[in-house]
Amino acid sequence: MENFDFYAPTRMLFGKGKVTALPEQMKPYGTRVLLVYGGGSIKINGIYDTVQSVLTEAGFVLSELSGVTPNPRIDAVRCGVALAWENHVDMVLAVGGGSSVDCAKVIAAGACYEGDPWELVKDPSKITDALPVFTVLTMSATGSEMNPTAVITNPETKEKQGVHSGYLYPKASVLDPTYLYTLPAIQTAAGVADIMSHIFEGYFKKTEDAYVQDKFSEGILKTCIKWGPVALTEPENYSARANIMWAASMALNGLCGCGKAGKWSCHAMGHQLGAYYDITHGISLAIVTPAWMRYILSEETVDKFVDYAINVWGFPRETDKFALANMGIDATEHFFMDCGLPSHLSELGIDDSNFQAMAEAAVPYANLDTQAYVPLHVEDVVNIYRACL
Incomplete structure (x- = not known):
């Protein structure tokens, strides 16, 4: 296990009705709040009214930035800073999924910076x-509610980059599982794929003796496999929503990846798909991940x-290790498909016309040729993209 620092300072207010505890956490920082949210679903499902009522009754003054899109754009950040x-404003409050949270984070930093x-x-x-x-939080996927990372897209330069x-x-973050009840099924499924991909990126690393982290990871993956389908078939199943919600936060708060060095592979490739085609992040990961797994199997x-096939999917040990490994990979792909996610880029109307440019951007972006679990050069990334068609 590598040396590491683990720091997760966010206060998590988890459970039904916990939004009422939010004002007490915000009061030490002032009264003027910039509310950041997306396309308006929080107004339809009543979450907007609830948050606004709780805050105004506590004496907060709200200004708003609405319309934050999936794959949040730098233009929205600039508007928010203005x-x-x-x-x-004294603070920024994101109400929504990872896109709103990521946008809010960079607005918060940009408000304290004189440049672009x-x-x-x-x-x-x-x-x-x-x-x-x-x-x-109104969607469980990115884990941004408990980590120091944001991902922003610049459509002009076709860049999607993490900060x-x-x-x-x-x-502090409010996690009320009932706020997930009205999520469209495709967003629930994409969120589960995103959570699992965060785990994969830390699980498949060269470090061999991070046993505790791997057991955390396997448990969270099994949680997604157990409760993801339940959330899809029973949208108002509190246990399913609660377990998926907590899994998302645990998957990317540093707990599973600490002590395991190396760069992420599938996210680097998925970000390029988002930058070029503006597709939902979890969907890009659901498509890329099985292809990447097959490509690096050796x-x-x-x-x-x-280990993955046995400890996560429960397959019995076999003498043919490669057959067992492929059973685990196939199970992963079939799970995503059973959740209603596409398995090929061609289903989204994507062809190979931009693969070379995307690969040339992905490799240096994440140092895939030197620091990935299995080093990937430009031609390797192109081949993985092609395997996704």
Whole structure:
């Protein structure tokens, strides 16, 4: 196990009705709040009214940035920064899924920076301060409610890039499983794929003796496999929503990946699909991940895939390790398909016309050729994309 620092300072307010505990967490930071949210579903399902009522009754003054899209764009961040300055806000509150939370985080940093906020995405070392960030989660996927990372897209340059800074940890996050009841099935499924991919990226690493982390990871994966289908067939099953919601936070708060060095592979490739085609992040990962698994399966990696097949999917040990490894990979792909997710890029109307450019961007973005679990060069990434057609 590698040396590591583990720090997860976000207060998690988990359970039905916990939004009423949010004002007490926000009061030390002021009264002026920038509310950041997406396309308006929170107004339809009543969450917007609930949050607004709780905060205004507690004496907070709200300004708003609405319309944050999936794969949040830098233009929305710029608008949010302008609103933060104009209204002299003390903090930023995201109500929504990972896109709203990520947008809010970079707004919070941009409000304390004199230059263009895209500079902060490109070079997070320029983040030297940020407004306090709070979240009310309405979708479980990214884990952004409990980590210091955001992902922002620049459509003009076709870049989708992550930014990581200790200043971006939310101060507190509200996780009410009932807020997930009205999610469309495709968003629930994509969220489960996203959670599982976060685990895969930490699970499949060269570090061999991080036993505790691997057992955490296997447990969270089994949670997704057990409760994801239940959430899809019984949208108002509280246990299913609660377990998936907590799994998302645990998958990417550093717990499972600490002590395991190396860069992520599928996210680097998935981000390029988001940058070029604006597809839902979890869907891109559900398509790319099985293809990546098959591509990197070798004598050097087969034992890890055997562990995965046995400990996560429950397959009995067999003498043919490669057959067992492929059973685990096939089960992963079939699980995503059974959840209603596409398994090929061609189903989304994507052809190979941009694969070379996407691969040339993905490799240096994540140092895939030197720091990935299995090093990937440009031609390897192109081949994986082609396997996804």
